[in-house]
Amino acid sequence: MIKAFYLSCCTLFLSANLPNPDAALEIGAQIPKAELTWQDISGKEISLNSAKGKNGLLVIFGGNQCPYMIRNQERIKQLCVSASKNNIGVVMINSNEATRGEGESMPAMKELAAKMQFSCYYVMDKNAALADAFDANHTPECFLFDKNGKLTYKGGIDDSPGNAETVKVRLLQNAINEMLAGKPVTVSSSNSLGCNIRRRL
Template identity: 50%
Template structure:
């Protein structure tokens, strides 16, 4: 774990810089009908993935050290969302690494290894990431059943150690959303690797 120290620090520093304007809270879901290739080979849109109570969109990838650290929490959060009748779609926007670690075949293998039960799609040319203003992996966007953004940010408040997290931001937001309450903490800062765009 100690060997990951410098890469994690470097990724965190790089991740502090946002490259696109982020979708504001209350905004409608952008590019809801954009079809993206899922690891199943099917063409899937955000609209297709929406559940009864909304949709969790998570920008992620296969190899970012922060994605690796968050992976168990990603699976836990995604399963929790499905249990709350919130749809889940994980989006890989790393277009600059499509010929390597974030290739379609690598995505399929990664999802199989992790036991994904939800869509994992290729965001060609980072089109969806640009529309969302997403810049990091992992980075979460939670929408209500009417397609309005109610939460944006991190899964919890400790990127390095799940056991040391004092607040599970995403889980709290999902609980409040499905209980009819206003989400109390609407935005938090995502810590992660930058999305690798071809631009």
């Protein structure tokens, strides 16, 4: 009897701490937590809805120190410019709560954005609430929403996050082009290879 009770308790504990398979944001889903506000490096409080452009919204989970982010900085910069020209809002989100004092602070975010001249919002995600809502786990990891706020693509920037010189398929740019043309996105999801988002335990 005691053994059975112990096993039941263990099962409940483990199931409560396992990732929820239903938590993944599926293609066609609406922008999560779209009306809540988050602090941008400018000091303004913005929502994802307010950042959305006429033709959609690109959300990129990023950070300051991840080697994959460093290798993708120029690509992100170019994507921000391209998206803005096509009336797609861009928000980069820093969810690295566990390393706020180790290079992921607001001053460090401001310094990186100024250095790279990012033409996008860069917001701090307190308690990784947005990362949890999106089920985002890596940096960089991208989510593209159309003009109606529906998810059309999620995953990596391209097929070679570690080396820009060996890129063969520009996954995110292709998705943007197809979305703007009113076509179904051919590759709507891909694996996002990068650093783990450092949530606070």
